[in-house]
Amino acid sequence: MGDNASMIWNFTKMHGLGNDFVMLDGVRQSIDMTPDRARALAHRQFGIGCDQILLVDTPLHPEADFRYRIFNADGGEVEHCGNGARCFVKFVHEQKLSSRNPLRAEIATGLITLEALPNGDVVVDMGQTRFAPEDLPFDVTGLATRTEGTDTLYGLPLQVNGTEQLVWLSAVAISNPHAVQVVTDVDRAPVAQVGPLIESHPRFARRVNAGFLQIVDRHTAYLRVYERGAGETLACGTGACAAVAAGIRRGLLDSPVRLRARGGWLTIEWDGSALRMTGPTTTVFSSSIDIDRLVASIPAGI
Numbered sequence: 001m002g003d004n005a006s007m008i009w010n011f012t013k014m015h016g017l018g019n020d021f022v023m024l025d026g027v028r029q030s031i032d033m034t035p036d037r038a039r040a041l042a043h044r045q046f047g048i049g050c051d052q053i054l055l056v057d058t059p060l061h062p063e064a065d066f067r068y069r070i071f072n073a074d075g076g077e078v079e080h081c082g083n084g085a086r087c088f089v090k091f092v093h094e095q096k097l098s099s100r101n102p103l104r105a106e107i108a109t110g111l112i113t114l115e116a117l118p119n120g121d122v123v124v125d126m127g128q129t130r131f132a133p134e135d136l137p138f139d140v141t142g143l144a145t146r147t148e149g150t151d152t153l154y155g156l157p158l159q160v161n162g163t164e165q166l167v168w169l170s171a172v173a174i175s176n177p178h179a180v181q182v183v184t185d186v187d188r189a190p191v192a193q194v195g196p197l198i199e200s201h202p203r204f205a206r207r208v209n210a211g212f213l214q215i216v217d218r219h220t221a222y223l224r225v226y227e228r229g230a231g232e233t234l235a236c237g238t239g240a241c242a243a244v245a246a247g248i249r250r251g252l253l254d255s256p257v258r259l260r261a262r263g264g265w266l267t268i269e270w271d272g273s274a275l276r277m278t279g280p281t282t283t284v285f286s287s288s289i290d291i292d293r294l295v296a297s298i299p300a301g302i
């Protein structure tokens with residue numbers, strides 16, 4: 001158990017398809033998370049290194065087994081995390097916080113159900129999917145629109161290398177905001193160049209996760225995501241759900257969809273309301289860290 005005075009935090013490093021996490025048990029140790037602390041833990045050179053931090057805690061909701069909070073590598077707290085949700089289940093079971101299966105977890109936007117399968121994969125009922133621009137929020141005033149299937153696409157003008165390009169985006173909220181574009185070849189998609197322009201575009205008041213989706217056939221797709229607050233990751237679970245929902249609405253995909261992220265494969269099922277994500281999780285190691293010493297060790301401006 002962590003000692004409050006010395007600020008030693010026990011943690012476990014995990015990943016879901018290479019989207020990596022520092023997992024913290026806030027049930028048996030007292031964790032006061034701040035943006036500075038989250039950034040220090042996530043720092044690839046000075047800290048442990050991760051895309052996100054998950055803080056597991058006792059629930060406030062009477063029907064939940066646990067509550068967990070999610071922090072991006074930039075220190076910002078966010079609504080949802082698909083790969084983190086799967087890691088949460090394995091973490092709770094391995095740390096013997098609970099042997100319950102399925103589990104009910106409280107996240108910032110409500111309750112979700114998660115289940116460990118006999119093969120070790122975890123299936124997550126991802127909760128509400130929304131498509132109205134105000135759900136992200138996405139200010140679409142004056143933007144060109146186009147209808148494809150049952151989806152509305154918004155033409156976002158971007159300056160790329162001094163040239164204006166119109167990028168057609170599906171708007172999807174899986175609690176957290178996603179802007180998905182279809183590309184012909186995900187390996188050649190300009191994720192590093194265009195991703196940050198979309199992620200921080202002023203029309204997305206809370207910024208956005210930018211997805212690049214390649215359709216392979218009606219049940220197979222490839223995806224890369226430039227994540228809000230973390231940059232391109234090897235996989236993004238909510239991004240996968242958003243991309244599949246957008247692909248189905250656009251008439252390009254049918255459920256179930258096998259989706260390949262750079263770090264591996266997920267299965268996404270969507271019947272127009274319930275959205276389920278199934279995939280693996282991995283525990284890397286557990287250790288402990290003096291959080292205040294870590295924060296103090298990072299030079300200003302880095």
Ligand SMILES: N[C@@H](CCC[C@H](N)C(=O)O)C(=O)O
Pocket residue numbers: 019051052072078079080081082083084176177209227228229230233235236237238239
């Ligand atoms: N990697 C996650 C998503 C984490 C949050 C995201 N970067 C955001 O800011 O909304 C996933 O697997 O879903």
